[in-house]
Amino acid sequence: MEGSRAGGGNGGDYISSLLNSSPMLDFGVLGGAPALDGAGDCLERFCGDPGFAERAARLSSFNGQRFAAGLIGMPPPAPGTEFGSGSREASSVSDPASAMKDANAKKRKAPAAKGKAKEPSVSTSGQAGEQGESDAKRCKTGEAEKKVTNTVKPKAEQTGSDSSVEDGEQKKGKGKNGKPVEPPKDYVHVRARRGQATDSHSLAERVRRERISQRMKFLQDLVPGCNKVIGKALMLDEIINYVQSLQRQVEFLSMKLATVNPLDFSNLPTLLHKDMFQACGPSASSVFSLESSSSAFPFSDQGDVFQSFVPNSMESQCTLNQLDLALSQTTNAQYGFQDGMASTNLQQQVRNYWEDDLQSVFHVDNGQSHDNGASAESFHGDLQAGQMKMEF
Amino acid sequence: MTVFLLVLEGLLLGLRKRGVAASSDIMSFHERKRAIKVAADAALVNARGADATRWSRTMLADSELGHRRRNWGGKVSVKLIRERVLRRRRGHRQKLGTVGSAAVLARAMVRKQTRVLRGIVPGGEGLDDECTLLGETLDYAVCLKAQVDVMQLLVRALQAKNP
Numbered sequence: 001m002e003g004s005r006a007g008g009g010n011g012g013d014y015i016s017s018l019l020n021s022s023p024m025l026d027f028g029v030l031g032g033a034p035a036l037d038g039a040g041d042c043l044e045r046f047c048g049d050p051g052f053a054e055r056a057a058r059l060s061s062f063n064g065q066r067f068a069a070g071l072i073g074m075p076p077p078a079p080g081t082e083f084g085s086g087s088r089e090a091s092s093v094s095d096p097a098s099a100m101k102d103a104n105a106k107k108r109k110a111p112a113a114k115g116k117a118k119e120p121s122v123s124t125s126g127q128a129g130e131q132g133e134s135d136a137k138r139c140k141t142g143e144a145e146k147k148v149t150n151t152v153k154p155k156a157e158q159t160g161s162d163s164s165v166e167d168g169e170q171k172k173g174k175g176k177n178g179k180p181v182e183p184p185k186d187y188v189h190v191r192a193r194r195g196q197a198t199d200s201h202s203l204a205e206r207v208r209r210e211r212i213s214q215r216m217k218f219l220q221d222l223v224p225g226c227n228k229v230i231g232k233a234l235m236l237d238e239i240i241n242y243v244q245s246l247q248r249q250v251e252f253l254s255m256k257l258a259t260v261n262p263l264d265f266s267n268l269p270t271l272l273h274k275d276m277f278q279a280c281g282p283s284a285s286s287v288f289s290l291e292s293s294s295s296a297f298p299f300s301d302q303g304d305v306f307q308s309f310v311p312n313s314m315e316s317q318c319t320l321n322q323l324d325l326a327l328s329q330t331t332n333a334q335y336g337f338q339d340g341m342a343s344t345n346l347q348q349q350v351r352n353y354w355e356d357d358l359q360s361v362f363h364v365d366n367g368q369s370h371d372n373g374a375s376a377e378s379f380h381g382d383l384q385a386g387q388m389k390m391e392f
Numbered sequence: 393m394t395v396f397l398l399v400l401e402g403l404l405l406g407l408r409k410r411g412v413a414a415s416s417d418i419m420s421f422h423e424r425k426r427a428i429k430v431a432a433d434a435a436l437v438n439a440r441g442a443d444a445t446r447w448s449r450t451m452l453a454d455s456e457l458g459h460r461r462r463n464w465g466g467k468v469s470v471k472l473i474r475e476r477v478l479r480r481r482r483g484h485r486q487k488l489g490t491v492g493s494a495a496v497l498a499r500a501m502v503r504k505q506t507r508v509l510r511g512i513v514p515g516g517e518g519l520d521d522e523c524t525l526l527g528e529t530l531d532y533a534v535c536l537k538a539q540v541d542v543m544q545l546l547v548r549a550l551q552a553k554n555p
Contacts, residue, residue, distance in 0.1 A: 208523055215526040222533055233498050236505040239529060243512050246536040253543035254432060258424040260550045 395439050395538040402435025403542055430455065436539045440531070446524070447532045450515030 197203075216235060220226040223242045229235050433455065437448045509525060510516035513532050519525045 211523045212526060215523065215530060218530050219526065219533070222530065231498070233501040233505060236502060236509065239533070240505060240508055240512060243509075243529065243533055243536065246533065246540055247512070249540045250429065250432065250536065250543065253540065253547060254429040255425050256547050257428050257543060257550070258421055260547070 395535060396541055398435075398439035400435075400542045400545070402438050403432050403546070432539055432543060435542075436535050439538070440535050445528060445531050446515040446519070447513055447528050454514065 216232065219239055220229075220235060223235075223239055226235055226238045229238055433451055437451050440448050443449060506522055506525065509529060510519065513525070513529050516525055516528060519528070
């Protein structure tokens with residue numbers, strides 16, 4: 001086992017890999033350690049215990065990254081002190097470790113929610129994570145995500161694929177020295193639960209299954225009447241019906257709109273004002289400004305709707321940004337007033353996340369030139385894609 | 393900025409641009425309806441972010457084939473070709489034989505339903521991953537709901553004025 005290994009060397013490498021994979025740790029703690037590569041040495045310097053690395057390696061086998069975090073947390077208060085028995089070490093480490101890990105996880109989730117790659121690290125599934133997901137879901141899955149640590153195993157037991165994962169992690173970790181905020185982008189890190197199979201395929205499978213069940217839960221909250229139904233097939237049935245009914249409603253409403261003969265927009269502000277006032281008070285005035293700004297747009301020719309449309313939507317962002325604050329409190333009412341459906345927590349969160357993301361997108365887009373609608377749009381899309389790259 | 397308001401604004405702009413706002417002499421009823429629907433879809437796609445989701449990209453691509461080809465030309469054709477190929481590949485895998493246990497039945501039903509869902513959600517055909525399909529569905533459903541709400545609001549507002 002680990003004891004037979006050369007204690008300092010391999011254990012140090014191992015620990016440094018663990019350290020590298022948790023970039024959130026405050027490396028100032030290491031006391032001026034020049035680089036993360038020397039983390040293992042630093043630890044030894046700290047503890048002055050030649051057998052420490054050995055024990056560290058052993059403990060890491062069942063504590064995973066928590067231990068490494070705890071290592072960083074522990075040494076400064078007691079540098080050079082020799083730890084007691086392994087179990088005491090484990091327990092003493094676990095508390096600051098868990099706190100630190102939670103902090104790490106939280107810190108990591110915030111940027112991770114934007115940029116984290118969700119591709120299974122060793123999965124062979126051909127589908128690259130599609131970039132097409134709302135941020136709402138991204139954030140939510142980021143929150144509900146399993147721990148971001150890789151399964152940690154003693155080197156002797158690692159399969160080839162896993163060691164490649166760890167190598168990838170090491171590589172990434174070392175590449176991340178300059179920017180500690182950057183989460184690993186290419187791999188999904190999953191903690192293997194106790195008593196469950198830890199080989200690569202089942203891990204990837206499990207990740208996939210969890211993602212699917214998560215999304216089914218979202219859908220369940222979204223589609224009215226799905227709460228009573230349990231079971232994938234029935235729920236899918238409901239979802240299909242719902243989407244089909246929505247599409248049919250769009251058709252029907254467009255027909256209805258077509259029948260309104262003088263489709264004039266001059267009175268629209270007042271009408272909307274009256275209509276929306278009951279639902280969401282303060283937003284009415286903002287709709288006003290929205291209307292006035294839209295009326296200022298020149299009537300371009302009846303060419304492509306999309307091309308001419310996008311620059312205008314970009315232009316209107318200035319007004320939209322002002323409306324953000326006013327509207328943020330009305331999100332609750334937005335979807336409530338139509339069908340009286342009480343918005344669940346989830347829906348609110350979804351809306352809030354979308355709002356935030358759209359806000360951020362707009363803020364960025366404000367600086368973009370939009371001479372060509374397509375390029376601006378694609379840039380916008382690329383920006384979002386870059387942010388949520390491979391998340392879904 | 394909520395999706396709802398984005399769609400609303402987009403729809404109004406689009407309608408104006410398409411000349412739907414004018415009196416009905418210029419366009420026939422069906423033309424108007426179609427124009428409204430197209431404008432609504434355009435507004436929806438733009439509200440969501442045209443490149444952000446797969447279904448939005450598909451909708452954009454589909455509608456652009458009706459109009460001119462632009463810089464997206466490459467993407468459009470690649471997407472369509474890919475989807476056609478995938479459709480053909482996925483087409484005829486039918487499981488004959490006796491029905492097994494309930495679990496097998498359920499699985500078959502689920503598979504059938506995911507196929508239906510693929511047909512409904514734009515861009516679903518090219519997706520192999522069930523997980524992303526569900527995500528796209530989620531996204532699409534929320535946006536559709538927003539679209540429906542916007543249009544209902546408009547109808548209500550306009551009909552209140554002209555009884």
